[in-house]
Amino acid sequence: MGRVTKENLFDLYFDNGMNRDILNRVADRCYLPANEIILNEIDRSKRGSRRFKVAYSISGIFLEQCEMWRRDLLESFRQIVESGCVEVLDQTYYHSLASLYAPDWSEFIEQVEMHRQTVRSLLGEEPKTFENTECIYNNEIAKTVEEIGYEAIVTEGLTQVLGWRSPNYVYRAKGSSIRVLMRNHRLSDDVGFRFTSTEWDQWPLTADKYARWLASTPGQVITIFLDYETFGEHYWRESGILDFLKWLPLEVEKYSNLAWCTPIEAVSRHRPMDEVDVPPSATISWADEERDVSAWLGNELQKVSFNVLRDVGSSVKRLGDGTFLRLCRHLQTSDHLYYMSMKGGGSGVVHNTFNPYGHPVEAFSTFISVVSDLNARCQLELEKPKFRFRRLLRELPHGRGFGFFYGFARPTGLTAHSLEEFYRILKGVDSKSIRFHLRRGDFERWMSQVVGDERLAKFFAALPKDVEDIEVLRTKILRTLEDRIEELKRKDLEVMGEHG
Structure with missing residues (x-):
């Protein structure tokens, strides 16, 4: 192989041949047949009084792959969306764990x-939900999602x-007013996980039986929220799953108390019944038996990979x-950490089913090798002369930040990972901490050995180690830091302008 350039790193890091083959297989088995059924049922229902409606949550990476390899599939989704009976939900473009x-x-x-x-560009929709x-949710995520313009959020009804409350109501998130729709995991998993289970006392599951269950469910x-791959990939056509999908809308029409609606319609029609409280320490998802984030952060391999x-x-x-950023974001796709799970039991079976690696350790070693190379x-790149000012402003990795202490073995809990963060913390940190680090020479060592800014290192080294009025000195330090940061930003812009 010749010299590796940025442009061919995608082929070096990712098995695009396998990705294309998987997309083609699932498109033919699942997406296109299921889309055809959905669109036919939408068209049929338009002749009646109650329309069949659905919602899709489709990652940006999936749409990207459709553009590259299966434009017929993308066109199929466009036709469904254009029917006016579909809501497209928003999510992270890279199906990532960025919310964590x-x-x-x-x-x-x-x-x-x-x-x-x-x-908006590919499907012509403006998502509101x-x-x-993977339905990862907590109060802070809900609040942030509301702040960037969404009216509703979908998560697991745990x-x-x-x-004692039922998932079959509209709720409000604690700390914000965004509406929360809770997935009915029992009814969803009856289709998604138990459809072909002959040991299940309700097997076989037919459309008329399922519609009857829906009609008798209060709220x-x-x-009902499922992996779309349920219809033809997880369960093959021979299982009857596509027939189930085809006949379900007709069976639902037999019940006057049932009607299909999109998520945004549901929250528009119903006032919140109550508030749901999910603190960040108890973040939930729809994954695995635990329904938390352990599917991706349940062992040390996953945690190390996430942090690195x-x-x-x-x-x-x-x-x-831009190229490096796109590569890095592709590596953020949650699947990479999912493959490192070492769970046993039912969750382990599911992880292993979708794992292209022979063992979680192989997934880890491959991932870490790629991330390390990137x-x-x-x-x-940062060592190049044109980035000399930007390099000083960079965010430092964990373990390289400046930890502020009140005294020996007395941490404040505050750590700066960049010059700008150092400046912000220094504004409000206890004066005892400033005295402690000045006397030890910690500031100048960090500036010289970690940040690499010799000018600031010399500035701190020249400061008196013992002063009566620490606030006067704090003001002097902050003014110097502010001037230096602004200077570095200005010079970086000038240099980058010179380099085009």
């Missing part, structure tokens, strides 16, 4: 905006969240190179 980068929401918001623009990656709205990629992402964004290439 909090309290830094910038990457999450950027990916959501990318997805919103893609849906949000479904985070007993530990709802208690405002029943949220987040750190590399910060460096890549500071570099400002990081090395990014650092080489």
